[in-house]
Amino acid sequence: MDAISTEGLTKHYTVGFWRPRPYAALDDLSLRVGTGEVFGFLGPNGAGKTTTLKLLMRLIFPTSGRAEILGRPPGDPDVARRIGYLPEQPYFYDYLTAEELLDYFGSLFGYGAAERRRRTSALLDEVGIGGERRLQLRKFSKGMLQRVGIAQALLNDPEVVFLDEPMSGLDPLGRREIRQLILQLRDRGCTVFFSSHVLADAEALCSRVAILAGGRLVASGALSDIHAFHVHGWELVVSGVGEPVLEQVRARGQALRVTRLADDRFALELPLTVAPERVLAELATHGGRLVSINPLRDTLEDFFVRQIAAAPKGGRMDRAS
Amino acid sequence: MTFRVIGRVAVNVFKESVRDKVLYNLVVFAVLLIAASFLIGQLTAGQDVKIIKDLGLAAISIFGLLIAVFIGIGLVWKEVEKRSIYVILSKPIRRHEFVLGKYAGLVLTLTVNVVVMTAAFYGVLAVMHWKTDPAIRAAWSVSALDPHLLVAVLLILVELMLVTGIALFFSTFSSPFLSAVLTLGLWVIGHFNADLRNFDQVLASKPAIWLARGLYYVLPNFSAFDVKAQAVYGLPVAPGYVAFTSAYGVLYLAFVLGAAVTVFARRDFK
Numbered sequence: 284m285d286a287i288s289t290e291g292l293t294k295h296y297t298v299g300f301w302r303p304r305p306y307a308a309l310d311d312l313s314l315r316v317g318t319g320e321v322f323g324f325l326g327p328n329g330a331g332k333t334t335t336l337k338l339l340m341r342l343i344f345p346t347s348g349r350a351e352i353l354g355r356p357p358g359d360p361d362v363a364r365r366i367g368y369l370p371e372q373p374y375f376y377d378y379l380t381a382e383e384l385l386d387y388f389g390s391l392f393g394y395g396a397a398e399r400r401r402r403t404s405a406l407l408d409e410v411g412i413g414g415e416r417r418l419q420l421r422k423f424s425k426g427m428l429q430r431v432g433i434a435q436a437l438l439n440d441p442e443v444v445f446l447d448e449p450m451s452g453l454d455p456l457g458r459r460e461i462r463q464l465i466l467q468l469r470d471r472g473c474t475v476f477f478s479s480h481v482l483a484d485a486e487a488l489c490s491r492v493a494i495l496a497g498g499r500l501v502a503s504g505a506l507s508d509i510h511a512f513h514v515h516g517w518e519l520v521v522s523g524v525g526e527p528v529l530e531q532v533r534a535r536g537q538a539l540r541v542t543r544l545a546d547d548r549f550a551l552e553l554p555l556t557v558a559p560e561r562v563l564a565e566l567a568t569h570g571g572r573l574v575s576i577n578p579l580r581d582t583l584e585d586f587f588v589r590q591i592a593a594a595p596k597g598g599r600m601d602r603a604s
Numbered sequence: 605m606t607f608r609v610i611g612r613v614a615v616n617v618f619k620e621s622v623r624d625k626v627l628y629n630l631v632v633f634a635v636l637l638i639a640a641s642f643l644i645g646q647l648t649a650g651q652d653v654k655i656i657k658d659l660g661l662a663a664i665s666i667f668g669l670l671i672a673v674f675i676g677i678g679l680v681w682k683e684v685e686k687r688s689i690y691v692i693l694s695k696p697i698r699r700h701e702f703v704l705g706k707y708a709g710l711v712l713t714l715t716v717n718v719v720v721m722t723a724a725f726y727g728v729l730a731v732m733h734w735k736t737d738p739a740i741r742a743a744w745s746v747s748a749l750d751p752h753l754l755v756a757v758l759l760i761l762v763e764l765m766l767v768t769g770i771a772l773f774f775s776t777f778s779s780p781f782l783s784a785v786l787t788l789g790l791w792v793i794g795h796f797n798a799d800l801r802n803f804d805q806v807l808a809s810k811p812a813i814w815l816a817r818g819l820y821y822v823l824p825n826f827s828a829f830d831v832k833a834q835a836v837y838g839l840p841v842a843p844g845y846v847a848f849t850s851a852y853g854v855l856y857l858a859f860v861l862g863a864a865v866t867v868f869a870r871r872d873f874k
């Protein structure tokens with residue numbers, strides 16, 4: 284059985300006051316996410332990611348199409364017992380403390396007082412705000428609220444968690460912690476469905492991704508199978524060699540572009556057909572040293588720009604009506 | 605429908621009103637008002653305990669109304685506006701349980717509040733009673749500590765429960781401002797409702813009379829809950845009247861809450 288499946292899921296909003304017309308926030312989304320997968324739901328802002336998650340949480344009702352979580356319709360309390368949800372930019376009752384908030388939610392799951400205390404304290408420690416458990420949420424920063432949000436999503440040891448932009452609003456350290464947490468969840472056998480507009484978030488974590496743009500699914504599968512994201516070259520950053528040597532390398536076609544960086548460093552863009560080791564070996568004979576090497580690939584943004592350029596004329600409104 | 609879940613939501617609403625200190629302020633205000641009425645009593649040489657009874661009951665009713673309306677309109681609206689609703693509705697709770705829990709929480713808050721105000725009210729009356737010369741006391745037609753006042757308070761509470769339900773109903777689909785205007789508007793109309801019944805003596809056209817009649821039956825008849833004057837003058841209120849009026853309030857409330865739950869169950873939280 285799939286952890287999550289949708290079929291032709293569509294949500295139209297009515298926009299315009301004087302001349303109301305439908306607007307497709309999500310258009311005909313069909314997806315399947317297997318049990319135990321870490322699934323990345325990618326797309327630029329406004330792609331329809333939050334809309335999809337809200338449909339799955341039954342916070343909004345679909346215009347057409349269906350969705351199932353663990354084989355049951357969204358909104359079913361039996362489903363709610365087995366899932367967790369972190370909304371985008373979460374906000375909670377600010378008159379409660381972190382501890383009281385989790386205790387309240389725990390009571391909705393029917394846990395006894397001792398069980399609630401145990402779960403609350405373990406989770407607040409796990410997300411790194413154990414020290415602030417008695418602080419009212421109105422005093423929490425955005426990053427801390429995000430952590431509370433994650434704690435509440437995991438309160439019931441869910442089988443499936445839905446995270447809407449879990450890394451947004453976090454500093455690099457916080458992002459890394461979330462990544463580690465998602466991997467831990469995966470190791471426990473939990474299905475993770477998370478949305479992001481940053482490709483790098485997905486690369487490290489996901490078994491599969493779906494890419495959404497303008498409310499439509501434009502690609503899905505393993506990231507390595509999505510052709511656009513293949514490595515198409517290398518970027519070498521070197522120091523210790525002068526421009527004339529590098530110019531020669533370029534003239535031979537071994538580098539596509541040479542860019543001068545600060546502190547006597549140069550960036551070389553190599554095509555995929557040239558082995559970076561060979562270029563490095565040659566540069567070493569001239570006293571060159573490697574500073575860094577990175578694979579070159581399209582970013583999600585490049586991908587979207589190309590998708591949109593390739594798309595037939597006509598926006599969402601035409602499709603919706 | 606589980607009462608455990610509804611109860612949890614209700615307790616949280618109560619906690620919120622306590623933490624937001626709204627209630628403390630209103631209780632203090634009520635106490636101040638009763639103290640002021642006590643001063644008026646002093647000015648009239650302790651003669652007229654009726655003025656204090658009048659003021660006390662009116663204060664309980666008005667402060668209760670303010671709490672019912674101004675917290676009632678924000679109960680659901682605030683959760684939607686601040687987006688805290690997203691998380692709670694993803695938990696094992698049905699939408700109607702959420703709405704009913706919110707309602708029960710405010711009624712709990714109101715009840716505690718009315719009880720505190722009533723206790724303060726009787727406290728003031730008791731002081732008056734003991735400080736007044738027994739000779740003057742003998743001239744009072746009604747005792748200062750007349751338990752009939754409690755009947756008036758009981759019906760005020762039933763009325764407040766209905767007002768809360770109406771405020772909650774409006775807030776499931778309109779802005780707080782509009783909800784407040786509509787709820788207060790209904791409250792005012794509901795107190796002059798009885799006049800609609802007599803419109804056939806004033807109006808000439810048949811449709812207008814029917815309309816007035818229709819409105820009379822559809823709009824909440826808040827004046828029925830007002831037995832303050834009887835209570836103050838120590839006139840008995842028939843138990844049958846109290847029972848019938850309470851039943852009317854509960855029935856009307858059931859209808860209003862049913863409507864609130866229905867509207868809320870279909871809403872998109874975008």
Ligand SMILES: Nc1ncnc2c1ncn2[C@@H]1O[C@H](COP(=O)(O)OP(=O)(O)O)[C@@H](O)[C@H]1O
Pocket residue numbers: 296297298306307308309326327328329330331332333334335874
């Ligand atoms: N309540 C709404 N009314 C009208 N349009 C909306 C509403 N909510 C979202 N949209 C539109 O639907 C599209 C998808 O939004 P959303 O799902 O929030 O995107 P994402 O989460 O991918 O950034 C956007 O173009 C947004 O403007």
Ligand SMILES: [Mg+2]
Pocket residue numbers: 329332333334371448
């Ligand atoms: Mg979003």
